[in-house]
Amino acid sequence: MTLNWKLGGLALGAVFFLAVLLVKPIGVSTQFVILDGIIGDAVSTELVTKTDDGYTSTNAYLAKSSGKYAKSVANPLNYSFVFVVAMMLGAFASMKARGGNGSDENRLPAIHYANFGDTPVKRYAIAFVGGFIVLYGARLAGGCTSGHMMSGMMQTALSGYIFAVGAFAAAIPVAMMMYRKG
Amino acid sequence: MTIVLALVIGALFGFVLDRIGATNPTVLIKMLNLKALGLMKAILLAIGVGSILMFGGQMAGLVDVGHMSVKAAYLGVFIGGLLLGTGWALSGFCPGTGVCAAATGRKDALFFILGGLLGAAAYMLTYPAWKSSGLLSGLAGGKVTLGTVPGSKFEGLTAISGDLLGLGLGVLFVVIAFVVPDTLRSDADAVAQPAE
16 A cells, blocks of 8 residues: 555655666656657658758757757657656556555545535546646746656756745645645 | 666656555645645655765765756746646646556546646747747756756856755755654544544
8 A cells, every 4th residue: 555654755765866876867747748749740740850960840849959859759769758658557557556546536536526526527627727737837847846846856956946946836825725625 | 778777767666656645636635735744755755865865876986977967947947836836736646646647547647648738739839939038048057056066067056065965955855854744734624523
């Protein structure tokens, strides 16, 4: 079942350290852009094109930093993209080992039920809108909870601290106002 | 080889995120509304442990300083943080935990991912406007660490030894993890329950 915070924190810290030791700090949100690029490139093959010294794109964001993102779109079997797919495999294995979330919980999390009753469509709408805002914000910030807050603060990056202050300054009041019960 | 490492480290990360309850929106929201801070304590401890191991390892010459990757500081980091925090509190997911939650079978996480793909696409289309606004221009040196880390390609905000500062802050995070209480708000519903 769920680990206590001491064991859980040690394990999480060890994983973040292992990533820096062996490869590079962990980050996730960029891969939403890469998947968008892969989908976009499948629909319109001109989105990402090969150049003499790498890749570029008709989209300015994919083309920035000498086509770094365009290159990942053209080669999905890269470290960072495979990493996120592997995260899903790891979470799936853990879920199986602990016997699953239960069908009620998979349909509607308890905190939503406690505050808004049996309204799954409302929950899915909130999750959708939340996802939109989270990823728009993460891309504007250049990272998310993993890249900025965890990896960034661990490395004493100024940007990690700025990000964490912003994220909690918004998240705590919103959560307190929106979820009063449960 | 790097693909094998991606598979191993990624799977470990996903496994641990699920084991600390981070794939459960109820756990995340109760952390953010300050009712159950166990996950916060785990995150603080993790940052501290990661920092101590990394800077300690670098000082001992066992960890390659070249693996550090520091992101730029600019005003958009704060604005983006505010946005992410808002969506995080609404949904109970952040990018990594949303992806993992979907893998554990949560239906709402699929909607989060769909919204996320559209949000990322919206940023890709509006990026030129942000770029020309100047809000993406580096602040205080951009890609900087709080102290100056020997051998690192990133500049220091201060001349303080980055290794020692990293170790010190790591210890501080561990201490804070222990000091933070399990909850900051009494649960009104629980208190209102009559004694049997």
